[in-house]
Amino acid sequence: MDILRIATSGSVDDGKSTLIGRLLYETGQVPTDRMQQIEESSKRRGLSFTDLSLLTDGLISEREQGITIDVAHIYFHTPARKYIIADTPGHEEYTRNMVTGASQSEVAITLIDARYGMLEQTRRHLHIAHLLKMSNLIVAINKMDLVGYERSAFEAIKSEVESYVNQLGASFTLHFIPMSALHGEGVTAFKDGLSWYQGAPLLDILESIKPRNIINAEGQTNFQVQQVLRPRGGDDPDFRGYAGSLRTGSIRVGDEIQVLSTGKSSTVVGVHKWGTELNASGPDQALTVLLADDIDLRRGDALIAKENDLATSRRMTASICWMDEQPMTSRKKYIYQQGSFSTKIMVDQIQGTVNLKNGELKSNHQVLLNEIAKATFKSASAIPAIEYQEGNSTGAFALIDEQSLNTVAVGFAERFA
Amino acid sequence: MxxxxxxxxxxxxxxxxxxxxxxxxxxxxxxxxxxxxxxxxxxxxxxxxxxxxxxxxxxxxxxxxxxxxxxxxxxxxxxxxxxxxxxxxxxxxxxxxxxxxxxxxxxxxxxxxxxxxxxxxxxxxxxxxxxxxxxxxxxxxxxxxxxxxxxxxxxxxxxxxxxxxxxxxxxxxxxxxxxxxxxxxxxxxxxxWNYIREEGIALPSLYFAHEREVFYRDGLIWPVSDFIRLSQDESPERKVVRFRTVGDMTCTAAVDSQAATIDLVMEEIAAAEISERGARIDDKRSExxxxxxxxxxxx
Known part of the structure; x- marks a missing residue:
């Protein structure tokens, strides 16, 4: 069964949680006891309608303030497939939580309030969706009821978004929907106010998108080792297996492989899934690989095909999204982590931060919380020279502060020198 | 289904x-x-x-x-x-x-x-x-x-x-x-449930329909045990039930069910109108x- 992972984003108060509540409600996924709970809560708050956003806004402080702070994960299914929604915060202060949710998704739904059009936060979200190379971006122009369901309001915002996305050079497929989540318009159907609209409602668009794991099962063999399995005693004391994840490509017994970091080569003599032998192909298959030779292999090492000419490098240019209160500065050292691979890394030069108005870089000596920037880095150990591409997260990494140990940035490798 | x-x-x-x-x-x-x-x-x-x-x-x-x-x-x-x-x-x-x-x-x-x-x-x-x-x-x-x-x-x-x-x-x-x-x-x-079914993972019998002594409290079916004292207006009865979650006997309510096999349990869950933790008394204390x-x- 397929899973499609979606992230929803938007600005404060433009109705994300209501939209998701509506989606759950209209696809018949709200159990009676949950519905009763939110009906009672709505009444206690003095509302004249059932506030569907209460289905997702969970934390005490969120309900107090009426906004979403952290990513909530919501699950629903249709006869066709399973969906995982990461409902991400709209508030600028919590952009890092939005990035968290979006990085695990391949489709983004961005909400825009029809009364206000594009805001800085919308531009930030479009830019992040572009950096993340999401496959599809759905722009829901919500609260159409508050602009009298006027077609011109929808068209004006649509062309504003289109020209910004063109400027970005984004590769995602763009969809637009006029919507009133509160009144159930544009989610599964267009009923009264929006009956003029000829396009597809949200659920139909979602159902038509092909999940990435079907499209991107191919690629160069890349098996990342998480740990070496060596039993203490037992039936087979000489057993030495490499537990890890087949990121892309395929692997089978008899394959000639090499260790990317050292160039040492060997032959695959076993590909196991908990004792069962198989021919495996990615993406992200949990496997145990056995090799003919006892070569030096460590956590974080990548096994690639022997004929593959993939390089490694200690110099990288990357786009980053900064997620910490302490700014990023030149010459500062961080921990770089990609999957199970870690090394120390230094910010060589900050090339600039992104001006969200026009997408251009402006020179800057530091990067502040929630800013997007481009920088060059120098690493202690060589990094696999894999650029970030759609459907292959191998080129994406996290930066971790050596003192606070917090994850402070997500980065996307663009170039290796 | x-x-x-x-x-x-x-x-x-x-x-x-x-x-x-x-x-x-x-x-x-x-x-x-x-x-x-x-x-x-x-x-x-x-x-x-x-x-x-x-x-x-x-x-x-x-x-x-x-x-x-x-x-x-x-x-x-x-x-x-x-x-x-x-x-x-x-x-x-x-x-x-x-x-x-x-x-x-x-x-x-x-x-x-x-x-x-x-x-x-x-x-x-x-x-x-x-x-x-x-x-x-x-x-x-x-x-x-x-x-x-x-x-x-x-x-x-x-x-x-x-x-x-x-x-x-x-x-x-x-x-x-x-x-x-x-x-x-x-x-x-x-x-x-689907994983348990495909993998044939064994579960405690509590998860499948069985007859046991229960009583009703606040619209929920509670298992009779040494840990809960019944009030005067509550009386035990025998009923065929199963549990959707298994916690303590003091905070896990049963559901009325005839589902004695995993396929029947799955059908029942797919059709159920009460969410999984709806039968957890510990969550009901406040929102x-x-x-x-x-x-x-x-x-």
Whole structure:
């Protein structure tokens, strides 16, 4: 069964949680006891309608303030497939939580309030969706009821978004929907106010998108080792297996492989899934690989095909999204982590931060919380020279502060020198 | 109902998480409650480290209010797979610390469980506690990370959670802190059942329709046990029921069910109108009951 992972984003108060509540409600996924709970809560708050956003806004402080702070994960299914929604915060202060949710998704739904059009936060979200190379971006122009369901309001915002996305050079497929989540318009159907609209409602668009794991099962063999399995005693004391994840490509017994970091080569003599032998192909298959030779292999090492000419490098240019209160500065050292691979890394030069108005870089000596920037880095150990591409997260990494140990940035490798 | 295939990407994800946990922490432990989710975790752990003897011990926080069937099942499982099991009793915490037990009709040891857990973490110096919580269960759980950092008081600070990007799991912590790990975060109740069905995983008999002595309270079906006193207007009766979740006998209600096999259980869940935790008395205390318990160190 397929899973499609979606992230929803938007600005404060433009109705994300209501939209998701509506989606759950209209696809018949709200159990009676949950519905009763939110009906009672709505009444206690003095509302004249059932506030569907209460289905997702969970934390005490969120309900107090009426906004979403952290990513909530919501699950629903249709006869066709399973969906995982990461409902991400709209508030600028919590952009890092939005990035968290979006990085695990391949489709983004961005909400825009029809009364206000594009805001800085919308531009930030479009830019992040572009950096993340999401496959599809759905722009829901919500609260159409508050602009009298006027077609011109929808068209004006649509062309504003289109020209910004063109400027970005984004590769995602763009969809637009006029919507009133509160009144159930544009989610599964267009009923009264929006009956003029000829396009597809949200659920139909979602159902038509092909999940990435079907499209991107191919690629160069890349098996990342998480740990070496060596039993203490037992039936087979000489057993030495490499537990890890087949990121892309395929692997089978008899394959000639090499260790990317050292160039040492060997032959695959076993590909196991908990004792069962198989021919495996990615993406992200949990496997145990056995090799003919006892070569030096460590956590974080990548096994690639022997004929593959993939390089490694200690110099990288990357786009980053900064997620910490302490700014990023030149010459500062961080921990770089990609999957199970870690090394120390230094910010060589900050090339600039992104001006969200026009997408251009402006020179800057530091990067502040929630800013997007481009920088060059120098690493202690060589990094696999894999650029970030759609459907292959191998080129994406996290930066971790050596003192606070917090994850402070997500980065996307663009170039290796 | 057509039962669809279990999405295997969820199994790959869970095993990846188990392996990251063993690689990044010195003293991981699997919090074992005896319920289907923690039984599923044991199965995933065996797979993740095959053919090794399971390298992560289990910790059972025993409230003393268990279903006898669940305890029997636990001991058989430990025996069968050569697992290491630590048991710490809420009863002992109460005695040693002179704590007050809840009294009255709804008395449960749920809140005290967190105290015993935190003590056990300190005693064994566990740095990662693997749990079977799922994001679809409850709205505070919907906001959990896969690696969720707890401070030295065991508290969960929902406003300052670490960003968790792609599948990069950052388990670096300061001394005294620990991480809660949730390998089946992205599974739904139906996914768990589907996996159990496809893999033929054994479960305690409680999960299937059986006849037992029960009574009605607040519209819920409660199991009769030594731990709950019936009021004068409540009377026990025999009924065919099953449990959707298995916690303590004092906080787990049964559902009216004839589903005696896994396929029937799945059909029933797919058609059910009451959500999974709807039969958990501990969540009914207030709208934010789960969040408050999490902040205090509950898993």
């Amino acid at each position: 057509k039962i669809s295939d279990f999405p295997r990407s969820l199994e790959n994800e869970a095993i990846y998480i188990f392996r990251e946990t063993l690689a990044q922490f010195e003293r991981p432990v699997l919090l074992f409650s005896g319920g289907k989710d923690s039984i599923t975790l044991v199965h995933l752990m065996l797979r993740a480290f095959h053919p090794l003897v399971p390298p992560i011990p289990l910790l059972h926080i025993d409230t003393g209010h268990n279903f006898p069937e669940a305890l029997r099942f636990r001991d058989e499982l430990v025996e069968k797979y050569q697992l290491t099991l630590h048991v710490r009793k809420v009863e002992d915490t109460i005695r040693e610390k002179g704590l007050q037990e809840e009294t009255g009709k709804y008395a449960s040891r749920n809140a005290l469980q967190a105290v015993t857990l935190l003590d056990a973490i300190e005693e064994f110096k566990f740095d990662a506690c693997i749990g079977g919580a799922r994001r679809d269960e409850e709205k505070a759980r919907a906001k959990e990370r896969i690696f969720s950092v707890r401070n030295d008081f065991g508290e969960w600070d929902s406003r300052r959670q670490r960003p968790e990007v792609f599948d990069i799991l950052n388990g670096r912590i300061h001394p005294g802190e620990n991480v809660r790990v949730f390998p089946i975060s992205n599974w739904t109740e139906l996914d768990v 934010a009951a789960m969040e408050l318990r999490k902040q205090n160190g509950y898993f």
